[in-house]
Amino acid sequence: MAKNISFTIRYWKQNGPKDAGHFEERVMKDIPDDTSFLEMLDILNEQLINDGKEPFTFDHDCREGICGMCSLYINGTPHGKTERGATTCQLYMRRFKDGETITVEPWRSAAFPVIKDCMVDRSAFDKIQAAGGYTTIRTGQAQDANAILIPKEDADEAMDCATCIGCGACVAACKNGSAMLFVSSKVSQLALLPQGKPEAAKRAKAMVAKMDELGFGNCTNTRACEAVCPKNETIANIARLNRHFIKAKLAD
Amino acid sequence: MWLTKSSIGKKVVMSVTGIALILFLTFHAAMNVVALFSGDAYNEICELLGANWYAIVATMGLAALAVIHIVFAFLLTFENRKARGQSKYAVTARPEKVEWASQNMLVLGIIIFLGLLLHLFNFWYNMMFAEIVGTMGAYSPSDGFAWIQETFSNPVFVVLYVIWIVAIWFHLSHGFWSAIQTLGWSGKTWFCRWKIIGLVYVTLLMAAFLIVVLAFAFKCAPSLC
Numbered sequence: 016m017a018k019n020i021s022f023t024i025r026y027w028k029q030n031g032p033k034d035a036g037h038f039e040e041r042v043m044k045d046i047p048d049d050t051s052f053l054e055m056l057d058i059l060n061e062q063l064i065n066d067g068k069e070p071f072t073f074d075h076d077c078r079e080g081i082c083g084m085c086s087l088y089i090n091g092t093p094h095g096k097t098e099r100g101a102t103t104c105q106l107y108m109r110r111f112k113d114g115e116t117i118t119v120e121p122w123r124s125a126a127f128p129v130i131k132d133c134m135v136d137r138s139a140f141d142k143i144q145a146a147g148g149y150t151t152i153r154t155g156q157a158q159d160a161n162a163i164l165i166p167k168e169d170a171d172e173a174m175d176c177a178t179c180i181g182c183g184a185c186v187a188a189c190k191n192g193s194a195m196l197f198v199s200s201k202v203s204q205l206a207l208l209p210q211g212k213p214e215a216a217k218r219a220k221a222m223v224a225k226m227d228e229l230g231f232g233n234c235t236n237t238r239a240c241e242a243v244c245p246k247n248e249t250i251a252n253i254a255r256l257n258r259h260f261i262k263a264k265l266a267d
Numbered sequence: 268m269w270l271t272k273s274s275i276g277k278k279v280v281m282s283v284t285g286i287a288l289i290l291f292l293t294f295h296a297a298m299n300v301v302a303l304f305s306g307d308a309y310n311e312i313c314e315l316l317g318a319n320w321y322a323i324v325a326t327m328g329l330a331a332l333a334v335i336h337i338v339f340a341f342l343l344t345f346e347n348r349k350a351r352g353q354s355k356y357a358v359t360a361r362p363e364k365v366e367w368a369s370q371n372m373l374v375l376g377i378i379i380f381l382g383l384l385l386h387l388f389n390f391w392y393n394m395m396f397a398e399i400v401g402t403m404g405a406y407s408p409s410d411g412f413a414w415i416q417e418t419f420s421n422p423v424f425v426v427l428y429v430i431w432i433v434a435i436w437f438h439l440s441h442g443f444w445s446a447i448q449t450l451g452w453s454g455k456t457w458f459c460r461w462k463i464i465g466l467v468y469v470t471l472l473m474a475a476f477l478i479v480v481l482a483f484a485f486k487c488a489p490s491l492c
């Protein structure tokens with residue numbers, strides 16, 4: 016049985032990247048605790064619109080934890096606190112206490128400028144992907160699935176890396192604004208498979224160069240990223256990227 | 268040059284200089300432990316490491332490592348502050364997994380640097396430097412054993428050295444596995460192993476330094492009895 020909770024929501028308003036931004040507050044009354052966090056924000060926006068105020072802007076799309084668009088920094092944790100990690104859209108109000116103040120902020124990182132309120136520009140991730148996160152293959156008839164044998168462990172590991180949805184929580188959590196967990200997951204998902212191996216060195220160099228160019232920080236292995244990743248990516252991926260990158264540079 | 272331009276390259280420089288400094292500390296700790304048992308044996312090592320050309324070359328190499336490590340530490344920290352951006356979170360929660368030391372490496376490093384200056388003033392200035400310029404303090408430059416006794420008879424120095432040793436322990440409790448991770452010699456299985464190996468190694472290493480300081484502070488080293 017759902018029970019109702021009341022709380023104060025303190026949310027970030029900011030008019031574009033240059034604006035200083037500020038918090039606004041609203042008391043939310045009798046919200047059923049099986050409401051999702053984003054549904055709760057929909058209710059907030061209904062109320063704001065009814066009051067003739069500007070609604071609160073935030074990113075979202077699939078609302079089922081697979082697209083990586085939702086991005087809110089809730090009570091000091093990217094995507095809010097859940098047991099095994101989940102995206103903001105998979106966070107439910109039962110995680111909060113009656114009477115609590117809930118603070119909602121955007122991803123704060125120089126490489127992710129605010130577009131409006133809590134919606135940030137994460138196109139830097141797309142640029143890193145475009146720099147090398149693919150394989151160059153001849154298109155045409157699909158090959159027989161068994162033509163290339165792939166050990167089960169490698170396939171599983173590659174799949175785990177591929178579950179990174181590019182949400183940017185790792186960057187938001189990192190005191191260095193580093194994108195290494197994202198980049199290493201995207202490099203790993205291809206480098207672990209035979210189809211990705213021929214271009215592994217080139218890919219690692221190109222994606223790291225793009226990451227540096229776009230102003231992401233230097234990883235100092237604090238592990239804040241893996242603690243908040245909704246897809247449980249680990250810094251073993253970062254070690255793998257370091258290994259590939261160093262090997263590639265030494266071979267040059 | 269990728270070692271100075273790319274983020275991973277800069278980290279490799281940090282890692283390699285850091286590991287070299289750990290190896291130096293290992294040698295230094297082994298040497299100190301000798302002083303626990305015999306003043307004569309210790310002074311013989313001091314004699315060997317006096318103002319000989321090889322000791323001076325090694326000292327200069329060591330200084331270069333330290334300078335590179337410190338310069339890159341400030342460079343990386345500066346770049347990371349910039350990447351983090353101007354706007355600060357109003358509320359932050361540190362996840363359990365995140366070690367305190369890992370987020371305070373620069374602060375710990377600065378404490379280590381200050382300790383290093385004190386240490387150079389206490390020993391190097393009175394020993395190798397005195398021998399090079401030919402001055403003479405209260406004791407002979409190669410009488411390291413006397414300099415140890417002299418330094419740790421002062422409780423202020425004892426307290427400062429203990430703080431220094433604790434700061435190095437914290438720095439390396441993160442630094443050891445971090446250096447290995449940076450070089451890519453880690454993974455799902457080896458991460459935990461390196462972490463434990465690092466903690467055990469660094470704890471033994473810093474315990475060796477601590478015991479020598481305390482043994483001379485409380486005048487209970489076997490070599491004094």
Ligand code: HEM
Nearest residue numbers: 235281282285288289340372373376377380442445446449
């Ligand atoms: C006893 C002397 C020292 C030793 C043995 C030592 C060792 C290490 C090691 C092994 C690392 C890990 C490298 C990595 O993560 O790849 C490290 C990182 C670091 N050290 Fe030191 N260090 C010493 C002194 C200093 C000093 C004097 C400073 C600064 C004033 C400093 C600042 C830093 C910083 C900021 C990091 C983190 C950088 C990063 O991980 O990117 N260290 N150190």
Ligand code: SF4
Nearest residue numbers: 179180182183185244
């Ligand atoms: S590594 Fe995790 S936190 Fe980072 S972008 Fe991918 S899914 Fe999000």
Ligand code: FES
Nearest residue numbers: 076078083085104
């Ligand atoms: S909205 Fe798609 S992952 Fe949350």
